[in-house]
Amino acid sequence: MTHCLEGKHLAFAYEPGQDILTDVDIAVRGGEVVGIVGPNGAGKSTLLRVLCGLLRTHSGQVRLDDKVLASFSSIQRARVIAFLPQTVNPVFSLTVFEVICLGRYPHVGALGGLGRHDLEVAERCLREANAEELRDRDFMTLSGGERQRVLLASILAQEPSLLLLDEPTSALDIHHQTEFFALLRRLCRKGYGIGVVTHDLNLAARFCDRLILLSIQRRLLAQGTPIDVLTEDLLSQAYSARIRVGVHPLTNTPLVTADAPEEEP
Amino acid sequence: MRERRASSALVVGVALVSVGIVIASLTIGTETLSFRQAWVEWRQDLPMHQAPTLSIIVQQRLPRTLAALIAGAGLALAGCVFQAMLRNPLATPYTLGIASAGALGAWVGTIVLKALNISFSFLSFSPIEAFSFLFAGLDMLLIYLLATRHTRMAPSVLLLAGVTLGMLANAGIMLMRYLAHPELLVSMERWLMGGVDVLGYEPVTTLLVGVTPCALVLLAQAAKFDQLGFGAELAAGRGVNVNRLQLVTFGIGSLMTAIIVSKVGPIGFIGLIVPHAVRGIAGSLHRVVMPLSVIVGGAFLCCCDIVARKLLPGETPVGIVTSLIGGPFFLYLLMRRKFTDWEV
Ligand SMILES: Nc1ncnc2c1ncn2[C@@H]1O[C@H](COP(=O)(O)OP(=O)(O)OP(=O)(O)O)[C@@H](O)[C@H]1O
Ligand SMILES: [Mg+2]
Numbered sequence: 053m054t055h056c057l058e059g060k061h062l063a064f065a066y067e068p069g070q071d072i073l074t075d076v077d078i079a080v081r082g083g084e085v086v087g088i089v090g091p092n093g094a095g096k097s098t099l100l101r102v103l104c105g106l107l108r109t110h111s112g113q114v115r116l117d118d119k120v121l122a123s124f125s126s127i128q129r130a131r132v133i134a135f136l137p138q139t140v141n142p143v144f145s146l147t148v149f150e151v152i153c154l155g156r157y158p159h160v161g162a163l164g165g166l167g168r169h170d171l172e173v174a175e176r177c178l179r180e181a182n183a184e185e186l187r188d189r190d191f192m193t194l195s196g197g198e199r200q201r202v203l204l205a206s207i208l209a210q211e212p213s214l215l216l217l218d219e220p221t222s223a224l225d226i227h228h229q230t231e232f233f234a235l236l237r238r239l240c241r242k243g244y245g246i247g248v249v250t251h252d253l254n255l256a257a258r259f260c261d262r263l264i265l266l267s268i269q270r271r272l273l274a275q276g277t278p279i280d281v282l283t284e285d286l287l288s289q290a291y292s293a294r295i296r297v298g299v300h301p302l303t304n305t306p307l308v309t310a311d312a313p314e315e316e317p
Numbered sequence: 318m319r320e321r322r323a324s325s326a327l328v329v330g331v332a333l334v335s336v337g338i339v340i341a342s343l344t345i346g347t348e349t350l351s352f353r354q355a356w357v358e359w360r361q362d363l364p365m366h367q368a369p370t371l372s373i374i375v376q377q378r379l380p381r382t383l384a385a386l387i388a389g390a391g392l393a394l395a396g397c398v399f400q401a402m403l404r405n406p407l408a409t410p411y412t413l414g415i416a417s418a419g420a421l422g423a424w425v426g427t428i429v430l431k432a433l434n435i436s437f438s439f440l441s442f443s444p445i446e447a448f449s450f451l452f453a454g455l456d457m458l459l460i461y462l463l464a465t466r467h468t469r470m471a472p473s474v475l476l477l478a479g480v481t482l483g484m485l486a487n488a489g490i491m492l493m494r495y496l497a498h499p500e501l502l503v504s505m506e507r508w509l510m511g512g513v514d515v516l517g518y519e520p521v522t523t524l525l526v527g528v529t530p531c532a533l534v535l536l537a538q539a540a541k542f543d544q545l546g547f548g549a550e551l552a553a554g555r556g557v558n559v560n561r562l563q564l565v566t567f568g569i570g571s572l573m574t575a576i577i578v579s580k581v582g583p584i585g586f587i588g589l590i591v592p593h594a595v596r597g598i599a600g601s602l603h604r605v606v607m608p609l610s611v612i613v614g615g616a617f618l619c620c621c622d623i624v625a626r627k628l629l630p631g632e633t634p635v636g637i638v639t640s641l642i643g644g645p646f647f648l649y650l651l652m653r654r655k656f657t658d659w660e661v
């Protein structure tokens with residue numbers, strides 16, 4: 053069964069007087085990859101936190117399958133929505149496989165005992181995230197990109213239907229980045245709904261069904277297909293810089309680049 | 318599966334060694350006793366005063382052994398959960414100032430009672446213990462008010478407030494020591510060194526009734542501590558109520574520590590070294606580390622108590638022995654094992 057997560061008129065501020073999000077509409081449905089893009093500090097991470105219920109909206113509502121998200125218990129929610137934060141800093145050294153097994157938390161009892169099914173799921177997610185060779189390594193000793201792959205596996209082990217990923221490819225090399233987004237596409241064909249924050253507009257253009265562009269003024273500037281959103285006008289406005297858009301000669305998707313200050317005419 | 322079998326074998330092994338230590342603790346002492354002799358006396362159904370071996374075991378060694386097991390287990394568990402909640406490898410049951418506040422309370426209690434010349438008892442607590450418990454409670458309350466002042470429970474505020482209150486209490490203790498009558502000084506110094514030489518079963522019962530429920534509640538949080546190890550955000554996304562976990566750990570962990578400190582004094586080191594030693598051997602999953610810390614903590618304090626009463630002159634305070642044995646052993650572990658850095 054596919055799920056749908058929908059936010060309407062979302063508004064949020066960490067402190068009174070601030071407005072980080074004002075009147076943002078967003079939907080992540082099963083079977084699509086939604087990219088959330090925009091400049092640093094635009095509120096992308098905040099939007100993801102609001103969407104998965106870690107922060108309460110000040111106005112508006114987040115609904116999961118037409119029910120208010122806050123009416124789900126946190127465990128019920130975690131069985132449907134998985135959230136990968138922008139930064140994860142572990143303090144204990146666990147092996148990669150143990151880290152992946154932690155993803156089973158919403159499905160196992162309070163004591164965290166794993167059954168055979170849980171271990172099988174963990175093994176499958178290890179393979180899915182291409183991290184088999186890391187299985188018995190200490191997570192603390194992994195490189196940044198290896199960590200991101202393992203964390204993705206642990207998120208998948210949660211067996212969610214909706215994934216909210218905050219810059220999951222920020223540390224990946226060009227090959228693993230592309231492979232990662234291809235994996236997201238495969239998952240989405242299986243019915244997963246995916247919301248992914250990224251700064252790589254070219255990958256977003258190539259792999260996302262829809263894009264949501266947040267601007268530094270903390271509002272939703274545009275949303276729609278990559279072709280509609282990735283225009284020179286909108287992007288220049290969002291990033292307050294001269295952004296140029298062409299067509300990628302190999303993939304035929306929008307190719308975005310920013311002018312360096314000294315190059316400006 | 319393989320991992321699980323290995324860790325249950327480890328638990329069984331450690332439990333067996335602990336049983337050995339307990340038996341040793343019952344027989345070894347100023348006099349070495351034999352169980353066979355005790356059995357013979359038991360079979361003859363002699364009154365206690367005619368059964369010397371049995372009466373020493375039942376009336377002295379057993380309560381003492383039980384007190385050591387419970388106190389050691391509780392302190393090790395408290396260290397383990399405070400390290401997990403504060404995400405800090407240096408945290409101990411005393412990081413939040415509980416031992417210092419308890420010790421200050423014991424001092425204040427002694428002096429007040431001397432001055433007013435009164436005595437009372439509160440549940441099974443002697444006046445000194447009651448004051449110690451009261452001050453530890455005040456310390457907890459103050460920290461709680463500070464840490465929740467800005468909406469949520471903030472672990473860093475807990476840590477800072479706890480360390481600060483601990484220092485304040487220590488200053489208070491120094492002042493009392495400076496002002497105190499020498500006679501009083503001797504008995505209080507002894508309390509400050511910590512000891513499990515309890516008399517009779519009443520203190521043991523208090524420890525058991527107080528510590529067991531606390532320990533069970535904390536053990537039930539094991540899976541949540543694993544999640545918290547990867548940061549509050551990831552844990553919250555997985556469905557852990559991080560705020561509640563921190564509150565429960567702080568409240569129950571502190572309460573358990575306060576009960577133990579008020580009964581046996583501030584015995585140092587166990588809460589720091591036992592969880593780390595266990596992690597070094599058994600990995601970092603809390604459903605393994607926590608029960609193992611309980612067993613190893615109890616056995617370790619029991620073992621130190623044997624050393625204190627047999628190998629060292631007189632009745633050496635066990636607090637000195639835990640540090641003397643634990644310190645070098647921990648340094649050895651630090652040298653031998655590759656400790657992966659905690660990324661705090
Ligand atoms: N806990 C907080 N308290 C106060 N302000 C915050 C907090 N977290 C974020 N902010 C502010 O909210 C704004 C949006 O932050 P957010 O992390 O959502 O941005 P972002 O779009 O994810 O940026 P980046 O691309 O750098 O990750 C920023 O101006 C930031 O300074
Ligand atoms: Mg961000």
